[in-house]
Amino acid sequence: MTKMQAAIFNDVKKLDVEKIEKPTIRPNEVLVQLKACALCTWEQRVYTGVNEVQFPFIGGHEESGIIVETGHEVDSELWKTGDRVVVGLMTSCGNCENCRIGHEGSCTNFSYENRVGGLNVRGMGGLAEYLAVPVSKLFPVADSLSYEEAALTEPLSCVVHSMDTADVQLGDNVVVIGSGIMGAFHALLARQEGARVIIDEPDEKRRSFMKSLGFEETIDPLTQDPVQRVKELTNGKGADVIFNTVAISKIAEQAVQMAAIRGKVMLYSSYHPDTPISISPNTLHRNMTKLMGSANSDSTDFFKAMKLLNNGTVDAKPFIAGTTSLENIDEGMQRALNPESYRVIVQMNR
Secondary structure: OOEEEEEEEEEOOEEEEEEEEOOOOOOOEEEEEEEEEEOOHHHHHHHHOOOOOOOOEEOOOOEEEEEEEEOOOOOOOOOOOOOEEEEOOOOOOOOOHHHHOOOHHHOOOOOOOOEOOOOOOOEOOOOEOEEEEEHHHEEEOOOOOOHHHHOOHHHHHHHHHHHHHHOOOOOOEEEEEOOOHHHHHHHHHHHHOOOEEEEEOOOHHHHHHHHHOOOOOEEOOOOOOHHHHHHHHOOOOOEEEEEEOOOOHHHHHHHHHOEEEEEEEEEOOOOOOOOOOOOOHHHHHHHOOEEEEOOOOOHHHHHHHHHHHHOOOOOOHHHEEEEEEOOOHHHHHHHHOOOOOOEEEEEOOO
16 A cells, blocks of 8 residues: 555654555546645644643645546546645545535534544544545535645634624624634634624733734723723623634633623633633523534535635735744644744644
């Protein structure tokens, strides 16, 4: 069998580049030579041991590349060698009820530890040089978009899903708690929906970065009461929509307290640790508050995110903190773990 390189998590803080078998495609698949894969917070948590997986494990789910081989059942009018693509939704089965009605992000057979892409090691597979991909998992990349920018389609698609679920309206007062890449994407899309956006972020550099993107209204929760400040900025009403993108349970309580009557609170982040919080059910009842969660994305969200990037409506370049080679991925992971970084991109097959 032909070999290829892949970055494999063999233990906590042990990320090794190894030779594994190159996948062989089935008749309805294409072989994608991956060019870029972003080091998501999820992979960072695997590295540090916060997210527990069974080792060995191949991470990586924010990836882009080029088709280098097609199966004989693939429609050559739609997909051909040389096409630049994003690979997504590899861990959804495509067969359960949720997948079949278009909610692949809620796949009942979903697991980060599924074997995908024709790989002989479990995991999401984006940190391998090649993946065997069903055409249902492909999304076209414009020639004007770099592989590094295209790799951010997946995180943007997750934010698209969150935005559509929250249904932001023209003129809404929107608070985004946290301005990591997911918070920043929420802010950008909320502004494009015609909302007023207020940023709640303790890190001064990130607040300055958001101001450089045109978000002038910011709150420093280390020096201000964020709930009180939101009420002040909204003439005592509170926010129409709050997106909490921070992995701290206590902040979810603040998010609910910020909500206006008929306000919507989106709990976007996963929580580590998953500490229970106190919420008044009568307050939810009397204020008609909608408390929601959002995770992952569906094919519809991927197509929307791809269009936003392909058309230049969303510029991903400011969120690329740097690049690294597959051979130097451990050094790249150290940079990615820096709280001031956005996405570090692993470049492959260059």
